[in-house]
Amino acid sequence: MSQLGFRILPINKRPNQDLLDAFSEVVTPHISDNMSRMSAVGTDLRPYHNSGRLVGTALTVKTRPGDNLMVHKAIDMAMPGDVIVVDAGGELTNAIVGEIMLRIAQKNQIAGFVINGAIRDIAAFQEDTFPVYACGVTHRGPYKDGPGEINVPISIGGMIIKPGDIVVGDEDGVVVVPLEDAENVLEKVKKQQKVEEEILASIANGTVDRSWVNKLLAEKGCEDYDTN
Secondary structure (H helix, E strand, O other): OOOOOEEEOOOOOOOOHHHHHHHOOOOHHHHHHOOOOOOOOOOOOEEOOOOOOEEEEEEEEEEOOOEOHHHHHHHHHOOOOEEEEEEOOOOOOOEEEOHHHHHHHHHOOOOEEEEEEEEOOHHHHHOOOOOEEEEEEOOOOOEOOOOEEEOOOEEEOOEEEOOOOEEEEEOOEEEEEOHHHHHHHHHHHHHHHHHHHHHHHHHHHOOOOOHHHHHHHHHOOOOOOOOO
């Protein structure tokens, strides 16, 4: 019988490396735009590392706020390229990871951390390029009692993250792409990327067409006294 709330499950399906490599070449705003602007892993999550992008496979952890026992287990069982995504309830009273866990994760070739909670030893993170996204910082350490679950669906900021989904993070934040939709999203993202490159080129050479602004205002019934 499954011990609901205190269990460790496997990742049943993973993205291939070619797909991960392709997502490493696109930005989170383009991904978000092509997921109907409804998907983001919480606006409270901000990067705490020095620089660098995050792309990898979601290894999910759901833990009691302030407790990191299952996060330690996740670090030990993660495969190279996995991103440990932790729902710790957004609680900032106790840190979920610190420098020791950072160094172990690096040694294990984990791709990064996404922590719906707090971290500590912030200087170590800020001086490093290991991707870490969190909601805040506190010096108070965690407990190690459990319970918790590994590789179950979790929710952060209203977005569902499933084990095996693709996690992408950059300066604008974190977005998670459902594995079953990843190829379709990537195709749309590449099209938008090309369109925006053309727009930027037209701005640079002075040929950008801004007539759509007035056209849209007129369609919406805006009363316009601008004579310029």
